[in-house]
Amino acid sequence: MNLPSGTDIANLGELLAFYAEAGVDDALVEEAVDRFSQPAASPLQSERRESASGKQERPSPARHESRPRTEAPIRATAAIPDEGQAALARELAASANTLDELRRHLEAFEGCNLKYTAKNTVFADGNPDAAVMLVGEAPGRDEDMEGLPFVGRSGQLLDRILAAIGLDRTSAYIANVIAWRPPGNRTPTPHETEICRPFIERQIELANPKVLVTLGGPSAKLLLNTTEGILRLRGGWRQHVTKTGTVIPAMPTLHPAYLLRNPAHKKLAWRDFLEVKVRLRQLSGN
Template identity: 70%
Template structure:
């Protein structure tokens, strides 16, 4: 009859044989080693005979520092990337103050180019400010740029932009008789949804943008821009096609019609008929 001790020794032999067959030839310490506290010299110890650092071996002395090169031979210091800011209410308040200072669209664009309070700017290739005619009586506002918009620095130039151009052409308009922008002027990485605080930081700029353009009719494209500019929690499917008003900081009220975003229409072509009705309403409102 086998004893418990013999069963244990048999199990240990089998386990050691398994590790040997797997190529494990060196035992580890009883306690985990904190490599982060060892320092660079300890982490760079020469490898032992089995490819791992020799344990218990003294660390080699640090190599002497090279003599400083002459000023003319020194390599140029690498450019320091701008530090990310903490997106919070302080940055939103700063955005509101800067937006109020813009007296023209050129000044607003310049302020946005120098603004560092929104981290979306750090990952975007270009500022996507606007496109079209700022003197037009029709302004359309979407949510945020996509990949094509980020590359070209213009809003609505990808597939959804091509559809928007056809929608405008259907009511006798194009980018010379309409003005187009977005709530968010920088592309979110990976086309993710902007966070609430990112949207709040960008809100003062698009509101000032609309105030400076002073369109006769404002069209909000999609759920995010509709909720933001009309300060509502009602979804776009209930809001679309119903006239509302966007009130500027100066108290001016602009007739606003929520409609469906072209990107949504590309995914749901059956709803193009709803957008067609919305754009016909816009055409009727703008006719003399």
């Protein structure tokens, strides 16, 4: 492997881990392309041509029309879900009477384009009868590979946080708003989030936890029906109201992936989880 001069070998592992966490896990060519060494064409060069006399000329409409058209290759891509698929998602979610049935409906549902690029449907992990349920946004690379939520670096941090308040995956139920990994770990679109909303809302309804913890801004905004940013929202008790009218106390907090990028804010998440610990103790009567 030929490395550029001055490459810090000791930091290669950290760099590769960064790329993996960002979803860059496939090589497109055998050798890396140095984009900075290639001169970029200016907009004028791409739109105009210089004649032999040095004057700029534009192709005439007649000459333009006489050129043979080159048809773009047809690619098999997943369709963006329409309102019919959104209605089907609501119908399937509402018809599920158990979590197992909901999972089967979700795995069979083909109305979300994210399913076509993901390896697995990531439904949940932990104990569905637990008093606390945690909901993140979407699976990452490791979660997509294993079919379980929060198993990568973020999940390892979440496990340590839960252990600090006396919980683990046998005493907590963990899920995501979206069950399929967005390509390259990109942010899910509002359309993708809305198409998946009925499934996570029904999942919370069927699990019926005593306390709900939303991990990160997207989860909090969706499940708590708010537009506030997570740094303003976190730390205060809110409510999640199910379709049947059940009110579940909810604690919005920072996502573990955010805490990995901003370690100084771990103290904020720690305060939030201490609140969760106290609330669970109160609800259990201890």
